[in-house]
Amino acid sequence: MNQSIKIPVLILGGGAGGFAAALALARESVRCVIVEPTPWLGGQLTSQAVPPDENPWIEGVDGVVSATRSFRRFRALVREYYKNNRRLTKQALRDPHLNPGGGWVSRLCFEPRVGQQVLMEMIEHWIGSGLITLLMGCEPIAAEVDGDMVRSVKLREIESGEAFEIEAGLVLEATETGDLYELADIEHSIGAEHRDVFGELHGREDRTDPMDQQAITWCFAMEHRPGENHVIDQPANYVFWRSYVPKLDPPWVGSWFSWSINCHDHKQSRDLSLIPWPDEPAGGAWELWRYRRIVDRSIYVDQQNAPPDVSLFNCVQMDYFQKPLLGVDREQRNKALEEARQQALCFFYWMQTEAPCHDGVGVGYPGLKLRGEELGSKDGFAMAPYIREPRRLTARTMLTEAHVGHAQRFAQGVPLIEGMEMVSGEPFVDSIGIGHYPIDLHPSTAMRNSLYIPASPFRIPLGALLPVRVRNVIAAGKALGVSHIANGCTRLHPVEWNIGESAGVLAAMCVQEKLEPAAVYESPERVRALQQRLTESGVPLRWPWEDA
Numbered sequence: 001m002n003q004s005i006k007i008p009v010l011i012l013g014g015g016a017g018g019f020a021a022a023l024a025l026a027r028e029s030v031r032c033v034i035v036e037p038t039p040w041l042g043g044q045l046t047s048q049a050v051p052p053d054e055n056p057w058i059e060g061v062d063g064v065v066s067a068t069r070s071f072r073r074f075r076a077l078v079r080e081y082y083k084n085n086r087r088l089t090k091q092a093l094r095d096p097h098l099n100p101g102g103g104w105v106s107r108l109c110f111e112p113r114v115g116q117q118v119l120m121e122m123i124e125h126w127i128g129s130g131l132i133t134l135l136m137g138c139e140p141i142a143a144e145v146d147g148d149m150v151r152s153v154k155l156r157e158i159e160s161g162e163a164f165e166i167e168a169g170l171v172l173e174a175t176e177t178g179d180l181y182e183l184a185d186i187e188h189s190i191g192a193e194h195r196d197v198f199g200e201l202h203g204r205e206d207r208t209d210p211m212d213q214q215a216i217t218w219c220f221a222m223e224h225r226p227g228e229n230h231v232i233d234q235p236a237n238y239v240f241w242r243s244y245v246p247k248l249d250p251p252w253v254g255s256w257f258s259w260s261i262n263c264h265d266h267k268q269s270r271d272l273s274l275i276p277w278p279d280e281p282a283g284g285a286w287e288l289w290r291y292r293r294i295v296d297r298s299i300y301v302d303q304q305n306a307p308p309d310v311s312l313f314n315c316v317q318m319d320y321f322q323k324p325l326l327g328v329d330r331e332q333r334n335k336a337l338e339e340a341r342q343q344a345l346c347f348f349y350w351m352q353t354e355a356p357c358h359d360g361v362g363v364g365y366p367g368l369k370l371r372g373e374e375l376g377s378k379d380g381f382a383m384a385p386y387i388r389e390p391r392r393l394t395a396r397t398m399l400t401e402a403h404v405g406h407a408q409r410f411a412q413g414v415p416l417i418e419g420m421e422m423v424s425g426e427p428f429v430d431s432i433g434i435g436h437y438p439i440d441l442h443p444s445t446a447m448r449n450s451l452y453i454p455a456s457p458f459r460i461p462l463g464a465l466l467p468v469r470v471r472n473v474i475a476a477g478k479a480l481g482v483s484h485i486a487n488g489c490t491r492l493h494p495v496e497w498n499i500g501e502s503a504g505v506l507a508a509m510c511v512q513e514k515l516e517p518a519a520v521y522e523s524p525e526r527v528r529a530l531q532q533r534l535t536e537s538g539v540p541l542r543w544p545w546e547d548a
Contacts, residue, residue: 004152004164004165004166004167005033005164005165005166005167006166006167006168007031007032007033007133007166007167007168007169008030008031008032008168008169008170008511009025009030009031009032009033009168009169009170009171009172009507009511010032010033010035010153010166010168010170010171010172011032011033011034011035011172011174011476012035012140012153012171012172012173012174012175012179012180013034013035013036013043013173013174013175013176013179013476013477014034014035014036014038014040014041014042014043014134014136014174015036015041015042015043015044015045015174015175015176015477015496015500016042016043016044016045016477016493016496016497016500017043017174017476017477017478017496017497017499017500017503018034018036018041018043018172018174018175018476018477018500019034019041019042019043019119019123019497019500020068020070020071020476020496020497020498020499020500020501020504021172021174021476021500021501021503021504021507022034022123022126022132022504023070023122023123023126023501023504024070024500024501024502024503024504024505024507024508024537025131025132025504025507025508026123026126026129026131026132027508027537028504028505028508028509028512029131030131030507030508030511030512031130031131031132031133032131032132032133032172032504032507033132033133033134033135033166033168034132034133034134034135035135035138035139035140035153035155035166036134036135036136036137036138037137037138037139037158037384038136038137038383038384039136039137039376039383040112040116040376040383041116041119041120041134042112042115042116042119043176043384043496044386044493044496045112045115045119045493046112046113046115046116046119047112047116047376047382047383047384048219048382048383048384048385048386049112049219049220049221049312049314049375049382049383049386050219050292050312050314050386050493051101051103051105051106051108051109051110051292051294051312052106052108052492052493052494053105053106053437053492053493054106054107054437054492054493054494055435055436055437055457057436058072058075058107058494059097059107063544064543064544065540066434066435066436066457066494066540066543067494067497067498067540068433068494068497068498068501068537068538068539068540069537069538069539070497070501070537070538071494071497071498071501072538073122074118074119074122074497075108077118077121077122078100078108078110078114078115078118079096079097079098079100079108081114081117081118082098082100082110082114083098086100086300087300087301087302088299088300088301089299089300089301091299092299098299099296100114100294100295100296100299101292101293101294101295101296101310101312102290102293102296102298102299103290103291103292103293103294103312104286104290104291105291105292106292109292109293109294109312110294111294111295111310111374111375112294112374112375112376112382113373113374113375113376116376135155137157137158137159138155138156138157138158139155139156139158139179140153140154140155140175140179140180140183141154141155141156141163141183142154142183143180143183143184144165145184145185148469148470148471149470149471149472150168150171150180150184150186150470150472150473151167152165152166152167152168153165153166153168153171153180153183168472169472169511170472170473170474170507170510170511170517171472171473171474172473172474172475172476172500172503172504172507173393173473173474173475173476173477173479174475174476174477174479174500174503175390175477175479176384176387176390176477176478177325177326177387177390177391177479178390178391178392178393178478178479179391180473181391181393181479182391184470184473186393186394186467186469186470186473187393187394187467187468187469188391188392188393188394188479189210189391189392189394190210190213190326190327190391190392191208191209191210191211191212191213191324191326191327191484192204192208192209192212192213192444192446192448192484192485193208193483193484193485194206194207194208197483198398198400198401198402198483199400199402200400200401200402200405200408200483200485201401201405201407201408201411202401202405202439202451202453202485203401203483203484203485209446210326210327211324211327211445211446212444212445212446212448212484213321213324213325213326213389213444213445213446214321214388214389214441214442214443214444214487215319215320215321215388215442215443215444215445216319216320216325216336216337216340216385216386216387216388217314217318217319217320217340217344217385217386217442218318218320218337218340218341218343218344218381218382218385218386219312219313219314219318219344219381219382219385219386220312220313220344220345220348220370220375220380220381220382221294221310221311221312221313221370221371221372221374221375221380222310222311222313222348222368222369222370222371222380223277223308223309223310223311223368223369223371224276224277224278224289224308224309224311224365224367224368224369225308225367225369226278226367227367228366228367228369229366229367230352230366230367230368230369231349231352231353231364231366232345232348232349232352232370234349235342235345235346235349236342237339237342237343237346238346238349238350241256241257241343241346241347241350242255242257242346242350242354243255244256244257246321246443246447247447248443248447248448248449249447249448249449250262250266250449251266251449252449253269256317257317257346257347257350257354257355258317259271259272259273259274259355259356261316261317262449262450264450264452266449272286272287272288272291272315273287273288273356273358274287274288274289274351274355274358274365275287275288275289275290275358276289276309276311276365276367276368277289277297277308277309278309279358287358288311288313288315289309289311290311291311291315292311292312292313292314293309293310293311293312294310294311294312294374295307295308295309295310295374296309297309308371310371310374313344313347313348314386316442316443316450317347318343318344318347319442319443320336320339320340320343320344321442321443321444321445321447322336322339322445323335323336323339323445324336324445325337325387326389326390326391337385340385341381341385344381348368348370351364351365351368352364352365352366352368353366388442388487388491389478389484389487389491390477390478390479391479392479392480392481392482392483392484392487393464393465393467393475393479393480393481393482394467394468394481395463395464395465395466395467395468395475395480395481396463396464396466396467396468396481396518396521397428397430397461397462397463397464397481398464398481398482398483399458399460399461399464399480399481399482399483399486399490400482400483400485400486401439401483401485401486402426403425403426403428403458403486404425404426404439404455404456404458404486404489404490405439405453405454405455405456405485405486406422406423406453406454406455406456407453407454409423409424409425409426409456410423414456417457417545418545422454422456422457423456424456424457424458424543424545424546425455425456425457425458425459426458426459426461427459427542427546427547428459428460428461428462428463429524429527430461430462430463430521430527430531431459431460431461431462431531431541431542432460432461432462432465432498432499432502432506432530432531432534432539432541433459433460433495433498433499433501433502433534433539433540433541434457434458434459434460434498434540434541434542434543435457435458435460435489435490435492435494435495435498436455436456436457436458436489437455437489437492437495438452438453438454438455438488438489439451439452439453439454439455439485439486439488439489440452440488440489441484441485441487441488451485451488455488455489457543458489459541459542460480460490460495460498460499460502462502462506462520462521462527462530463481463521464480464481464482465480465481465499465502465503465506465517466481466517466518466521471516471517471518472516472517474503474506474507474517475499475503476499476500476503476504477496477499477500478490478491478496478499480499498539501537501539502534502539505530505533505534505537505539506520506530508533509529509530509533
């Protein structure tokens with residue numbers, strides 16, 4: 001592929017945000033190209049194998065719905081897929097809120113391969129019409145910039161190494177690590193800010209540290225075959241990991257490979273052990289097998305031929321924070337990714353051989369077996385690592401803890417929402433969506449322990465999607481204008497989808513009306529016109545208890 005391609009809108013990254021952006025553009029009959037390095041669209045939802053973390057309002061509670069209409073449709077189609085294509089029990093078929101995996105982290109734990117199939121079905125019409133072009137297995141490697149405009153992006157086919165160029169009127173940044181910002185020299189930040197940078201209650205007290213980055217995790221799936229032995233060869237570095245005691249601040253409870261983990265306040269610990277199928281936890285107690293289970297064997301009619309119970313693992317013992325991923329060269333980045341994968345494999349081996357068993361007597365579960373069928377892989381690992389924190393855009397509006405942190409806003413005098421023990425987030429007048437999730441920061445490469453604090457139901461401002469200088473780039477995923485702290489509640493699946501969908505609607509408006517994104521942002525009348533488009537598309541812009 002040596003030719004140069006010209007397109008109205010180029011979307012870098014086919015994760016939840018990039019996909020939602022393309023869907024929104026296609027609805028508006030605006031052509032786009034999605035560039036995605038993995039074989040699957042969906043990112044967190046599929047190739048990274050992370051069941052969606054979410055708030056109670058995703059399914060709708062007391063008339064409050066916090067997800068866009070298209071994200072709710074995706075969820076409905078996943079459930080329909082199981083009901084139409086799997087032999088489920090009558091109870092499962094009748095359940096409007098079917099959770100195919102029964103995992104307790106989410107109301108919808110499902111096989112990533114099903115999520116991928118549903119996403120493709122959602123856009124197959126638009127691909128056939130030529131409105132959406134997919135360039136899978138490709139990555140951006142350079143950008144041509146003319147003043148404050150990104151004129152083109154150079155891409156490389158990962159398998160062949162062949163390079164080609166795409167010219168675009170608008171470029172939407174939806175990669176997992178905010179790659180365009182570095183390639184095009186667009187103002188951005190990495191790591192953690194000093195608390196005075198944005199006046200954040202939980203910012204760093206000593207200094208801003210670009211190398212203070214959240215842990216990444218390489219997820220895997222497994223089944224359990226009692227009475228069988230599937231113990232793998234001892235992985236490299238296992239001796240290190242089995243006895244590793246991280247020097248985190250606040251301190252960790254003991255050895256990293258253990259069922260004992262810190263509570264969110266770090267003042268005490270709790271045991272979260274493993275009770276693999278076919279055993280059941282007493283009284284439905286929380287444990288790791290059912291934490292992110294993606295296949296619940298019990299919902300199938302024909303138990304003799306039913307698929308095995310399959311558990312997806314993404315837990316703190318797999319968090320890799322030994323080396324940063326951003327602000328380093330490619331060799332260091334690749335080393336960090338490989339070490340993250342090895343750490344996860346070591347934890348799996350520990351569970352097979354040395355983990356205390358739930359019967360209180362034995363050690364190790366040799367019947368655990370890596371399983372890749374549901375993940376589209378041969379080795380049981382996700383296609384790509386889960387990266388929580390990307391490069392973050394220096395945007396016209398920076399979303400910070402002052403806008404989304406419950407404690408900080410309550411201290412500022414924001415009143416409690418009637419009937420709730422929380423306050424509202426900043427009521428941005430240029431809202432292009434809403435979200436809610438606790439501020440959840442995992443252990444960092446600066447050896448800071450996790451941070452998990454209440455967040456306010458928040459609005460997403462249009463200004464957080466737009467660079468302070470570059471005129472034709474829009475953030476369409478996790479890499480929006482957000483602080484290190486606030487990223488802890490904006491990186492989740494439904495919020496990323498919302499950001500991408502709203503970015504797509506904005507891009508369509510700009511193409512159709514021959515506007516630059518900043519021209520919309522700077523005009524209250526155009527902002528209202530954009531919000532009208534979003535409302536008609538099914539994107540909620542405020543919470544029901546908030547004033548318009």
